[in-house]
Amino acid sequence: MANKGRTSWLRRKFGFNVLLVMPLQVILNFVLIVPFALAIYLSLTDWSPITGPWYASPIVGAQNYVSILTTERFQQAIVNTLLIVGGAVTLEFAVGLVLALAFFSWDFRGKAVFASIFLVPMMVIPAISGFTFQTIFSTQGAINDVLSRVSGTVVAVDWLHVPWSALSAVILADAWQWTPFMFLLMYAGMTALPSDPIRAARVMGASERQIFLRIMLPMLRPIITIALIIRSLEAFKIFDVPFIMTQGGPGTTTETISIFLYKFAIQFARVAWASAGAIVIFIAIVIVTLWASKPLLPKAE
Amino acid sequence: MVDSEDIDIENLQFFNRKITRRQAIAKATAAGAAIGVAIVAGAGGYLAGTSVSPGKSSTTTVTTTATQATTSAAGLGATPAERAVNAVKALKAAGKIPAGAKIRFLEAAFRAGNMTPKAGDVRTDPYTGKTIQTSINMLTKWEDLTGIPVEIDLLNDLQLYDKAISEATTKAGTWDFLGQRIDFLVDFINAGVALDLTDFETKYQPDIRTGNCQVVPVFAQGYYTSDGKYWGFPGCGDWFSYYNRRDLVTNPKLQSAFETQFGYQLPVNGPDTWDQVLDMARFFDGYKGTEQTLPDGTTSTLRGAYFFRDTWFSNIEFRIRFLELGGLLFDSNKNVTLDNQITRKALQDMKALVAYQARDAFTSSWPTMYPNYANKQVFQTISWASVAQFSASGPVGGQGFGVYLTPGYKVDNKLIRVTVLYDQTSYIVEKYGKLTSAVPDVPYLFGQWLTDPEISTQELANPGAISDYFRTCHGVDERMIGTFFAVWPPNPGIEPGRRGASEAFDVQFQALCGTWQLAGLHELQDLWGTQMNAYFTDVQDIDTTVRKMQQGTDGVMDRLGRDAQYQRWQYVMKTFPPALKTLHGIS
Structure with missing residues (x-):
């Protein structure tokens, strides 16, 4: 009681x-x-740690938003990030899907061992991955060494200080690390597919290509969407790899949004201004994510 | 034992209480908002009670003035170190130091070896292979003398800035004593993290500007602000000199070939101008001769130059060239003056060298550059002083390399040479440190003791080696010169029979310009560096580069106060070397 x-x-x-x-x-x-x-x-304020306490900082309204959206370097950071996201996620998806299909279609000895090995890059700390790829692409790195041996002349290309190759190197580093994630999701999706439609198609004389394109791929659509959304969101925040490999250079051609915000908020103490940038990016991500995940949401009766 | 199946869940009162999803969200939100307000209010109250903003009266509870003296400075001892130790003893005797007091010290990692070796330890010099006796552990010695321990944390020197600003924001009081770069001192002062040491200077007399502990004047400027306030202790101070392959420039055949190609004599005692540097880069780049034989018998193509073109070093070389060409950051109307022909000329000349550089010059890596130079793979470079000692142990020994003044430009037919102080650091007392809050004299006195030139000399863990540019700010002190340069090779580039490499420094002092103490310099350096790097790597053209440098700099000046920045620039101009002062009519 x-x-x-x-x-x-x-x-x-x-x-x-x-x-x-x-x-x-x-x-x-x-x-x-x-x-x-x-x-x-x-x-919405004018605050920086080097100008006084935050609560005493004057409200400046949308000034920071207007300022950051019209800042060329911020715009370039967005473009750089989109290029990296587009390049890396596309590469990861394509290679991950092909690998998953190979694993799904063929039975061979040591399949489990190979699957485990494929997952190793995903477990590497991004900073280590960035450092490794920086070493590979440095003037005295593995790429130049291989090219020198093949060509018979000394090749000393400074890959990380040429805009297109620096961006490509960052994309490759990210793809190396996260392709296993795509592989894992695609493979899990394939193994979870109902076997009846595939068997029926096979009985009816469909080719393997037709089975993949017309039956498996449509059925995989939800998991592909989820995989692409998750990876794109993660890639959008990419920091460690480009920061260690190029520090955003040459110039600012590999400076991503995260590097930009880190530099201005933390290194240059422009917290209010960078906060406006972070909010803008947050809103953009929310809108894109809602749009991208729309097909997954249950349709109204 | 109760079987879960015996529980009548449906009849439990809690589960009978039904609320709608909307009600649940509303209640949770209300509770959350209440907690949120409480958190913000609490944080605001905490911050309001402890923070100090520049130019405003302090509401802090932190003690920021020197503890009332019980003994006069003269009575405390003859040297800054003696006064520091005796003052701590006096404070202890007066019961003003709390039990268990300790100093928390945040230091740049690369300097730590200078003050933390154990007594009696030996180490092998990585370049000469010689065994070197390390000095005593200064932190242990301080504790032995005063009974106050020092705990040291290490960090990359550029990250020290972030930490100091974080301390200013959070007021966590993690450290009492911070090693910092002078470039950023204005930001630390404005953020309120640096304790004003003016009263302490008066009280304890560190003799920075006077007496037998005088610091090189151009360095000393960095520890004061234009209003005469005193903020820090002498830390590391260094600058760059020019080095080239003396064995090549003294070769008669090469001298003749050079004169034929360029119409003037190969500069044997170092180049006067940057134009000569470029000509020599052209001449020696790709040069093949017996001099290229490396110790292992292989040959390598000699590159014309090795001047880093990363954002960090580009800033240094740009400032050197910009000043030498007569450039000033502001005109008399307080307008930023970067978008002009001087900046264009400086950057175009810097880019012209890229074609003759080792490709990895775009990455500033001393471990790569030192062997490149010492193993005769590059003809010329600008570097820290220690490259001379490093090179002395290379294939041709000390005689193969010359140390010279930084090259200059001719303006109105007068040669102007400037060397900028780039890596000057200082020790500041953190206002919010736990011990500082209780008794600020103690971290201050630790600084005064640690940076006394006599103590500094003992701190040299490895005299003359790469890690020992610590204390070069005491470069006019004979005790320091004797210790620091004891193991340096003779310098064939300067008059023979004198003190070796130190002689280059003596001359170099005449061209030194003080640190550019400006608010937001961290941001400005990134701005200038990235734009220059974009130009050097063909990402953008010269006009875009200069325009962006100008616009970005204007933005920083407007945001952080153009008038105040102009005043700070006037203070920098007072440190100009004589030739530059004459050029600009500065008395």
Whole structure:
């Protein structure tokens, strides 16, 4: 009875169900809502740690938003990021799909071992991956060494200081690391496909190509969409690899949005201005993600 | 034991209480908002109670003035180090130092070896192979003298900036004593993280500007601001000199060939101008001769130059050339003056050298550059002083390499040479440090003791080697010169019979220009560096480069206060070398 009385009191006073969600709410407040609200607030101010305390900083309205959107370097960071996302995710998807199809279609000894080996790059810390690829593409690195041996002359191309090759090197490094992720999702998707339609198509004389293009691929569409969204979102935040390989150079041709925001918010203490950039990017990502995931959402009756 | 199946879930009151999803979200949001407001209010209250903004009255509870003296400075001792130790003892005796006090010290990682070896340790010089006795552990010595331990944390020197700014924002008070670059001092002052040491200087007399501990004047400027306030202790200070293959420039056959090709004599005692540097790069690039035989018997194509073209070094070389050509950052109307022919000329000349460079010059990597030069794979370079010692142990020994003044430009038929102080560091006392908050004198006194030239000399873990440019700010102090240059090779580029490489420094002092102390310099350096790098790598043309440098710099000046920045530039101009002062009519 005493227990019942206490529960009633809690219910009367607070609503016990609210108390249950409170711990999560507290955590969310600390790690998500308050910082996010603070970022929005700061983006509307003129604050920098080198100009005084944040709460005393004047409100400048949308000035930071206008300023950052018209900043050439920010625009270039967006373009660079899109190029890296487009290049890397396309490459990862294509290679991951081909590998998954090979694993799905053929039975061979040591399949499990090979699958495990394919997953290793995904486990490497991105900073290490960046350093490794920086070494490979340096003037005295493996690429030039191989080219020198093949050509018989000393090849000393500075790959990381030529715009197109620096960008390609970053894309390759990212693709090397995350193709296994695509492989994993595609392979899991293929093994989960219902076998009846495929068998039926085969009985009816469909070629393997037709089976893949007309039956498997359409059925894989949800998982492909999810894989592309997840990888694109992750690639959009790419930082470690280009920062270590090129530090955004030559010039700012490989400077991604994350590097840009890190430099201006942390290194140059322009927190308010960079916050506006972060909010802009956040809104853009939300819109793109909602649009991209639309086909996955249940359709209204 | 209760079987879960015995529980009548449906009849439990909690589960009978039904609310709609909308109600649940509304209640959770309300609770969240209340907590959020509480957090923000709490944080705001905390920050409001402890922060200090530049130019405003402090609301902080942090103690920021020197503790009332019980003894006069003269009574504390004859040298800065003695006064520091005795002052700490006096404070202890007066009960002003809390029990368990310790100094938290954040230092650039590359300098740590200078002050933390254990007594009696030996190490092998990586270049000469000689065994060297390391110095005593200075931090242990301080603790022995005062009873106050020092805990040291190490970090990359550029990241020290981020940490200091974070400390200013969070006021976490993690460190009491910070090693920092002078370039960024203005930001630390404005952020409120640097403690104003003016009162402490008066009270304890570190003798930075006077007495027998005088710092080279151009260095000393970095520890003060234009209003005469004192902010830090002498840390590392270094600049770059020009080095080339003396064994090649003294070769009669090459001298003759050079004169035939360019119509003037090969500069034997170092080039006067950057034009000569470019001519020599052209002449020696790809030159094949017996001199190219490397120690292992292989041959390598000699490259004409090795001047880094990354963002970091490009900034240094650009500033040198810009000043030598008569460039000024501001005109008298406070307009930024980067979009002009001087900047174009400096950058175009820098780019002209790229064709004769080792390709990896785009990446500043001293471990690559030093062996490149010492193994005779490049003809000329600009580098730290230690490359001379490094080279002395190379294939041709010390005689094969010459150390010279940085080349210059002729303006109005007068040769102007400038060397910029780029890597000057200082030690500052962090205002929010835990010990600083309690008794700021102690971290201050530690700094005064550590940077006393006599103590500094003892800190040299490996005299003359790559890690020992620590304390070069005491370059006019005979004790320091004697220790620092004791193991240096004779310098054939300068008058024979004198003090070897140190002589190049003596001369170089005449061309030194002080650190560009400006607010937002970290951002400016990135701006200039990335734009230059884009030009050198053909990403953009010269006009775009110069326009972007000008626009970006204007933006920083407007944002951080053009008037104040102009005043700071005036302070920098006071450190110009004599030839530059004459050029600009500065008295």
